[in-house]
Amino acid sequence: MRLSFLVILLLLSFGVFADEKLVRGLGPEPDSLDIHLAQGVSALNVLRDIREGLMTLSAAGQPINGVAESIGMQADDRLAIVHLKHDLSWSDGSPLRAADFVRGWQRAVTPATAAANAVLLDPVVNALAIRQGKQAIDSLGIRALDEYTLEIRLNRKLPWLNWLLAHPLTYPLAEKADAGINTNTSANAKVDQRNGPFNGAYTLASWTPNDRLVLLRNPHFHSRETVALERIEYIPIPNPNTELNRFRAGELHMTETIPPARFDWLKENYANELKVYPYLGTFFLGLNLRQPPLAGNTNLRRALLLAIDRDKLTALVLAAGEKPAFSLVPPGLGEYQQQYPGGAGQQQAAREKTAAALYRQAGYSKENPLHLELRINSSSTHRRMALAVSAMWKQNLGVVTRIVHEEWKVFVNNRSQAVITEVFRGGWIGDFPDPVTFLSLFISDNVQNWSGYESLRFNNLMALAEDQSNPQQRLQLLQQAEKQLLDDVPMIPLYYYVSRHLVDQRVSGYSDNTLDIHLSRYLDLEQR
Amino acid sequence: MLNYSLRRLAWAFPTLLLLITVAFFMIRVAPGGPFDSEKNLPPEIQQNLNAKYHLDEPLVQQYFRYLGQILRFDFGPSFQYRDWTVNQLIARGFPVSLSIGALAMLLSFTLGVGIGTMAALRQNNVLDHGLMGFAMLGISIPNFVIAPLLILVISVYWGWLPSGGWEWNWRNMVLPVITLAMPITAYIARLMRGSMIEVLHSDFIRTARAKGLSEFTVIRRHAMKPALLPVISFMGPALAGLITGSVVIEKIFAIPGIGSFFVQGAMNRDYTLVMGVVIFYGALIILFNFLVDLIYAWLNPRIHYK
16 A cells, blocks of 8 residues: 555656646637638637648648648649548548538638638639629539549639648538528527537647637547647737746746747747747838828838838847848748849948938938828837837938827728828738738739739739749749839838747757747657 | 615616616727728628628617617627627636635735724824835735736746636635735725724714723724725725726736726727626626615614615
């Protein structure tokens, strides 16, 4: 009796009974775990753990086969024939078949679903028309040829098809989880996908808002033997300082981010845990081209662009790992060559000289300075950025800048209406690692074209690139388009985003990637 | 008394209706809507969303639709947390806020009344000045300063208690309860001291002492009840505030209560969530004020409700 007690004590002290649970910070509370309604990064990250699409992502963030066994392209890349892995099942044991994808995709574009991300499916035949209520739902370009074969018809070539097929919007939907398309009676009577069934490496065991989401290993997952950890806990913590405290107290193994102001301190004290890596996003200042003083005044806009010292801005003012930027498309997109606006390829002192000359050419001077409004949504990072930029404009050109702080919803509303804006906080995180997700923002009729940029040449180059089947030539067209865009200065790139995490040294399988997606199925935790 | 109680309860309804009406139209006046975000939605999706949540109807129609829902105790779906109804969110968060708030109030009341009474009995001597000095400090240091300090020392350096998060056990409650209780304790202590000093100078206390009662009996039997009156009237609304959560405490300690819904809901223009917590809070304040009045009558024989 006493002996067995001692043995148990010994085992306990060696941590044999310690549970294999990994605790991850999640950032904000997920907006929804409905594959069609989820928009926020935190929600999408959880969905990627509990569900899987035809494609999924490797630890390095590259698309690999998920539910799909193989994908064959036909008809000039406008028709995809997808063969599914055999003998797949949902977490409740029911079979997962091609029809589940058809059901999911149809619900995604159904107007009553009101899926915010449904735009991503627009390249699929009839998706846009269905979304607008002009076509029947079953006319969508996806069809189950048999239990294990899907046919996907596209309007055009889609270089990022593999990425799209890994996006939660395109995940399958079990018959059980579907309350029927066209239920528009009440928002309450919508599909509840929280109860599953799931088809990812994990299942959602419980979810308490603002507290935690508990994920358990899915015994029906096709690659279950490769999933190391039995239990994952996601803790939503919107405040980075709270998250840091919890990491320091040993209550988290991975954080979603860090408090930017603690960057230097963390570099010194948590050098091995701090992971900083380029992220697929660019921060810029948008310029409203619809009205004076910035409309029709490229010289003035270029002067504003060149007068900002990005090295100082990123190294001294923001000082949390950001990289100086002169382009809209961030680096690291394969063979795409980075573009720069005219005048950017010189030393900063020379840029400032050019800027001053352009400013004078535009008709302004010390005596007759330009008065500008710089609109930001209140946050400490934005405030510091705005102060630094306005100081540089003041010093190098003599511009008098008024910084307008706005609450979040007021700001996004004003920015999209583009009536009272002059210079405003912009920025974009790419949906897929393809230049198009950035460049298409500035196509004339894009809803995100906050600047009101309208260039016939740019639109044409983008359209040509869309039709171009040769990947090299496509990239060249896109490069030309970006060059044109940058030379027209509808926005001022300032820096490229970086992802920032703290990862406990006991966590293995973590791999930096530009999408900043780290599926739990690849992670393991060394027991103490 | 019964008559009075019924009348008070009857008044609660128009009060709540006024609250609902003002809150409903005020949140709608705020610029921006629940679906405005970093990514602009294409117009047809915006329309579908508006239709789904009845935001395409005239405002007055929405208002009456909402009143109808409330009569069925249905606060509707949250706009921001789209998998949850407001009823579910409040049902999950309220027990957490309630336990932390109630514990904090219990602690504040016990400590505050004790400290206040002690200070009053030693009026103007060292103990009085010392205790009131501490109370002043408790009131003036904001909880967003105290909380991180406690976390840093007790959780990060010493590792005694969790730095945040929520489990149903005492370890997760200690730090938030202390932080929440500190300013309230200090406030109650000051209130108690003031009223106790006043009561101790009144005629009936002199009479009690003249009868030869011990000082302890004088305090317990005669002075305590009337001295508690201002504390009780403060506690009604304060308790309603405490058990509906504190956004600062919830944020710093990562606690899943309902306090953060007030701020998050307003920032996100989550109309239904804001309305839900405002009505809930309003109803609690009305209820507690009513209870305070009843306790008042019990404590103070001079008060009669008709």
